[in-house]
Amino acid sequence: MDVTYYVCGKCGRTMQPDDNDKEFWIIAQRLGKPEGHLIIRCPEHTTDYARRLAGLKQQYYHQQDSRIFKSSELDASATGWIANLSAGTVNNPDCYFHFTLKREATDFLRMVDEGMSTDEASYHAAGWKAEQ
Numbered sequence: 001m002d003v004t005y006y007v008c009g010k011c012g013r014t015m016q017p018d019d020n021d022k023e024f025w026i027i028a029q030r031l032g033k034p035e036g037h038l039i040i041r042c043p044e045h046t047t048d049y050a051r052r053l054a055g056l057k058q059q060y061y062h063q064q065d066s067r068i069f070k071s072s073e074l075d076a077s078a079t080g081w082i083a084n085l086s087a088g089t090v091n092n093p094d095c096y097f098h099f100t101l102k103r104e105a106t107d108f109l110r111m112v113d114e115g116m117s118t119d120e121a122s123y124h125a126a127g128w129k130a131e132q
């Protein structure tokens with residue numbers, strides 16, 4: 001029986017069948033290479049460069065995590081980003097976490113997904129500001 005393993009080309013992490021972030025891996029034919037030359041990146045290493053090698057559009061990734069949206073979508077005068085941890089299909093403003101940068105919101109969700117508490121994750125995600 002053939003078993004195919006996907007291994008991140010950067011860190012060597014192997015995709016496991018029960019990974020809950022499988023949809024965020026890049027597994028794609030490498031542009032300009034013979035058929036079967038794949039580019040494989042775990043969610044930690046889906047860099048812009050890797051996306052270009054895979055011939056994928058930036059925008060696809062910018063919309064990847066539907067839990068992140070611009071604060072201005074709620075309030076036109078607001079700035080920054082919101083990470084939305086509402087469960088199910090009902091949006092609960094109590095579950096909105098505000099960040100200045102999209103990168104912070106992304107980091108926050110990654111840490112929460114990995115099991116960190118929201119308090120601690122928001123501290124780490126925006127920690128560089130709290131120091132000041």
Ligand SMILES: [Zn+2]
Pocket residue numbers: 008009010011012013041042043044045
């Ligand atoms: Zn990796």
